[in-house]
Amino acid sequence: MMHSWLRLKGYRTLSPDIEEGICQVLAHMWIESEIMGGSGINATSTSSSSSSSTSSKKGGRSQFERKLGDFFKHQIESDTSVAYGDGFRAGNQAVLQYGLKRTLEHIRLTGTLPF
Structure with missing residues (x-):
């Protein structure tokens, strides 16, 4: 469902590790x-x-x-895959550090995770 939410909210095409990672988060x-x-x-x-x-x-x-x-x-x-596993761990760290709302805003604006 997160994939659909991203599309409905106008998120641009994201790299697999960002999109799959935040969906896994x-x-x-x-x-x-x-x-x-x-x-x-x-x-x-x-x-x-x-x-x-x-x-x-x-x-x-x-x-x-x-x-x-x-x-x-x-x-x-x-998960050991780059998109799902590494993407989850990076996305989860960003959400823990910056919160979900700020992380999603950063992804929408830059296509990357905040660091």
């Missing part, structure tokens, strides 16, 4: 907030604790969903 953030956050779509915290072992939109995630989330996060974090 958003995927990783989504997994962290929605799957690992413990309370689904209404999550207000990224705490890994949950009062429920069943899955629902308002309740906690099942153990299976949490393990699946861990697996996908690990896949993103440990």
Whole structure:
């Protein structure tokens, strides 16, 4: 979905490491907030604790969903490809340092990550 968002917001053609990297950053953030956050779509915290072992939109995630989330996060974090893996690590570092909004603004203006 991030690819579509980039196009709809008028981002120019980006190099694969920038585009795939920032898309992987958003995927990783989504997994962290929605799957690992413990309370689904209404999550207000990224705490890994949950009062429920069943899955629902308002309740906690099942153990299976949490393990699946861990697996996908690990896949993103440990990818060895230049576009997806290195792109994620560089994009994630930029977001951690400058925030998502500033990072996206910089990408839109320059086609590169802020450093």
